[in-house]
Amino acid sequence: MLVFAVWPLGLLLKYFKDDVKLDFYLLHESFGFLVLWLMLLRLGIRLIQGRPAHETDWAGTVSAIVHWLLYFALILMPISGFLATNAHGFPLxxxxxxxxxxxxxxxxxxxxxxxxxxxxxxxxxxxxxxxHIAGALFHRMIRKDDVFQRML
Structure with a gap:
């Protein structure tokens, strides 16, 4: 849920007036940094517990690729933002x-x-x-299996 708040906030930062822009930057950066720590925690849990049972067909392969890319992107995103902010001369x-x-x-x-x-x-x-949403809908509407319920 944090990503759904941080992502659009970052996109809209350029439209804020200068007198409040730094406050919103602080929120964007702080919540983004929180996303990093939560994702590292989530990845650690995933590595310890393993993946739930899944299909061994093409859908399972696509699912695994999308999940690992999400982990990668959700860790790279806050790191690159943090380093960009610092490189621009603004420590967090x-x-x-x-x-x-x-x-x-x-x-x-x-x-x-x-x-x-x-x-x-x-x-x-x-x-x-x-x-990911398309995959959830695929399982709910096409395959009619329990994967969608497990995702909730």
Missing amino acids: RWFGFLPVWSPIGREPQIAPVFSVIHAATAWLILVLVAL
């Missing part, structure tokens, strides 16, 4: 209180690279979420 203070150490300082020559990665990953996540 998580929710305005906790300073977060960064492996890079102000590096204006590489900041655009991280920004492009961040933006491209945002669109990748949108595509992957659409594929």
Whole structure:
């Protein structure tokens, strides 16, 4: 759910007035950083518990690919955003209180690279979420199995 709040907020940041823009940047960055930690926790649980039983046909293969790409993108997205922010010269203070150490300082020559990665990953996540929803609907409406219920 955080992704559905952070993603559009990031897209709309350029439209905010300067007097409130930094407040919204702080929210976007702080919740994005929270997404990173939640995804790392989720990935750890997934690696420990394994994957639920799934099909061994093409649908199972597509499902596995989409899931791993979602994990990758949802971890890359906040990392690239965090590094872009730092490279632009704005260190993160998580929710305005906790300073977060960064492996890079102000590096204006590489900041655009991280920004492009961040933006491209945002669109990748949108595509992957659409594929995930399509997969859920496929299981619900075509296969009529219990996968959709398990996803809820």
